[in-house]
Amino acid sequence: MKKLFLGILTTVLSLSFSSCSDDDGYTPNPSGEIPNIVETAIDVDLLDSLVAALTKADEESSTNLIQTLSGDGPFTVFAPTNDAFTALFESLPGYNSLDDFDTDAEKLLLAQILSYHVLPSAVSSSMIQEGLTAQTVQGGELTFSLSGGVRISDATSEDARVLTPDVLTSNGIVHIIDKVLVPQEVLDVLLPQNTIVDIAVATESVSVLRDAVIKTFLADTLNGDGPFTVFAPTNTAFVDLLNALGDDYNSLDDFDTTEEIDLLKNILLYHVIPAEVKSTDLAEGEVETAFADNKIEVIASDNTFVIGDASEVNANIEAADIMASNGVIHLIDKVLLPQSALDFFSN
Numbered sequence: 001m002k003k004l005f006l007g008i009l010t011t012v013l014s015l016s017f018s019s020c021s022d023d024d025g026y027t028p029n030p031s032g033e034i035p036n037i038v039e040t041a042i043d044v045d046l047l048d049s050l051v052a053a054l055t056k057a058d059e060e061s062s063t064n065l066i067q068t069l070s071g072d073g074p075f076t077v078f079a080p081t082n083d084a085f086t087a088l089f090e091s092l093p094g095y096n097s098l099d100d101f102d103t104d105a106e107k108l109l110l111a112q113i114l115s116y117h118v119l120p121s122a123v124s125s126s127m128i129q130e131g132l133t134a135q136t137v138q139g140g141e142l143t144f145s146l147s148g149g150v151r152i153s154d155a156t157s158e159d160a161r162v163l164t165p166d167v168l169t170s171n172g173i174v175h176i177i178d179k180v181l182v183p184q185e186v187l188d189v190l191l192p193q194n195t196i197v198d199i200a201v202a203t204e205s206v207s208v209l210r211d212a213v214i215k216t217f218l219a220d221t222l223n224g225d226g227p228f229t230v231f232a233p234t235n236t237a238f239v240d241l242l243n244a245l246g247d248d249y250n251s252l253d254d255f256d257t258t259e260e261i262d263l264l265k266n267i268l269l270y271h272v273i274p275a276e277v278k279s280t281d282l283a284e285g286e287v288e289t290a291f292a293d294n295k296i297e298v299i300a301s302d303n304t305f306v307i308g309d310a311s312e313v314n315a316n317i318e319a320a321d322i323m324a325s326n327g328v329i330h331l332i333d334k335v336l337l338p339q340s341a342l343d344f345f346s347n
Helices: 002-018 037-043 045-057 065-069 082-091 104-115 184-190 196-202 204-215 235-245 258-269 339-346
Strands: 075-080 133-135 141-145 151-153 160-169 172-177 228-233 285-288 295-301 304-308 315-324 327-332
Touching: 037 045, 037 065, 037 075, 037 160, 037 172, 045 065, 045 075, 045 082, 045 104, 065 104, 075 082, 075 160, 104 184, 196 204, 196 228, 196 315, 196 327, 204 228, 204 235, 204 258, 228 235, 228 315, 258 339
Parallel strands: 075 172, 228 327
Antiparallel strands: 133 141, 141 151, 151 160, 160 172, 285 295, 295 304, 304 315, 315 327
């Protein structure tokens, strides 16, 4: 779904930029004495983070924001300050700086955020009226108000304020603002509303894990603030475990004594890291789990990682970075077993 979403937004981005023309009454200065939008941003210390963000987004091969915003235009750019970017990172779990936008998918998300700050025409502050709406190059809309100066509403609950209006450039107008604007589509990806348990309930391929969480009364824990990382065994992984255990364990129903339910709870906690660890954060070594005094091992294997437990068989990651509001889920193809579980089943 995320790949489809990003593909659609990228198409919107390219179509929107290609539709810009000089037919809207704005004539760029042909002398070249006035810097263009990108040159202006480079010259203004307050906009260093914006320039860095444009550069980071352009690392993705299908994105070319710097060249576009250096072109004829005209454009209107609402340019967030360095402090605005700092505030954005503080509000996004798992994103401490632009360096954390390190995958192609995340760079595309960053491109969507930046293109949401661009209008495909020149709009001065004197043209902005109360209640005005304008479609951005990204495809989403911005809404303007004049309460205490020019304010801009995005998909979040906090408006941006125009700090410095009408910075004229050779290919448009820049308004410096105090907040990074975020469209709804990107907000849904970066700040998901569903908890780890919500996602498990809605994902059929981990329905056995969901039932195990409910059986062991861990739902409230995994609905908590976190952040958590859950290596979630698929239904097939649980079937493989039950088959290996023999006739005494044909389903979760066979974990029916207090001792067995406690064992199942500890097995599940052994799949939980009490921190957010995305696939790009994985590194070789042992990692403490939520099952006290028990570690799993991250092992490098063929340009990826596998997860080692107390057994001799490692788990492969089948799907990574399923983001929840309180952490991240990685689907794995094996139920991880701590030593205490191996000892119990061997008796």
